[in-house]
Amino acid sequence: MSPTAFITGASQGIGKATALLFAKNGYDLVITARTKDKLEAVAEEIRSLNRQVLAISTDVGNHSALEALINLGLERFSQIDVLVNNAGICMTAPMAKTTIEDWQTIINVNLWGYIHTINLMLPHFLERKQGSIINVGSFGGKVPLPNMTAYCTSKYAVTGLTETLRLELEPQGIHVSGVHPSVTNSDFLERAVFKDSDPEQMKQMLSSPFVSQPEDVAQAIWDAVKYPQAEVIVGSAKVPTFLNRLFPSITQGMLQLGTKTN
Known part of the structure; x- marks a missing residue:
């Protein structure tokens, strides 16, 4: 039986x-996202690799819809070996311009989406006494970023969720890891919300050689499963994460200075 x-x-x-990447390495897939046509296109690519896939469009903030999807996945494949929590949205905005609706949207997707899937998958993992939970965070969950309070709040929460869950579950045979990329050159701008910032600046940033590629992050996720480790910092995120851990006042002072000069 394939994983x-x-x-x-x-x-x-x-x-x-x-x-x-998982399909190329012999995995069958259960995949979900909100955009149905794009999700089905990915499913077709997976099938072209001779792997089985269950692809259903779902809102990760909807607990009952996720429960139905996971039940279908277990019926189809009998077991799920790896959970990769990746769905997320980004927003740049000063706190004064972040509405309660903005907060609810960010937290519902970036945090509750992870909590829902973990809650639903955990009985299966505990019964088998094995499984991997990979939470895709962000260097914004390791370093405070100006004008991204809501986003960083959600990602710091994911970091805390991951680290405490690891202490609880690893003695029971379940591996838990956080993968924290820097800015990633993907379809980021399609879902990002910008308030008091210029999307063109982000486009220029995405062309930088220091920006991670989706394949870099995918490889880090794969490595976190195959060579279990507590945390993987991807690409250029290593530098600010390292500096903030050792010299938080200096690092955060530089970030504040950057906002004043822009």
Whole structure:
């Protein structure tokens, strides 16, 4: 029986690259995202690799819809070996211009989406006494970023969720890891919300050689499963994460200075 991975946010970017990498390495897939046509296109690519796939468009904030999808996945494949929580959205905005609706949207997708899938998959993993949970975070969950309070709040929460869950579950045979990329050159701009910032600046940033590619993050996720490790910092995110850990006041002072000079 082939191993199976369940990946959220799999219609494009990091999720798509991860699904295809796992398929190339012999995994069958359960994939979900909100965009049905793009999700089905990914499913066709997986089938072309001679792997089985269950692809159903779902909102990760909808617990009952996710429960139905996971039940279908278990009926189809009998077991799920890897959960990759990847669905997420980004927003840049000062706190004063972040509405309650903005907060609810960010938290519902970036945090509750992860909590829902973990809650639903955990009984299966505990029964088998094995499984891997990979939470895709961000260097914004390791380093505070100006004018991204809501986003960083959600990603810091994912970091805390991952680290405490690891302490709880690894003695029971379940591996938990966080993968934290830097800015990634994917379909990021399609879902990002910009308030008081210029999307053109982000486009220029995405052309930088220091930006991660979706395939880089997918490889880090694969490595986190095959060579279990607590945390993987991807690409250029290693530098600010390292500096903030050792010299937080200096690092954060430089970030504040950057906002004043822009």
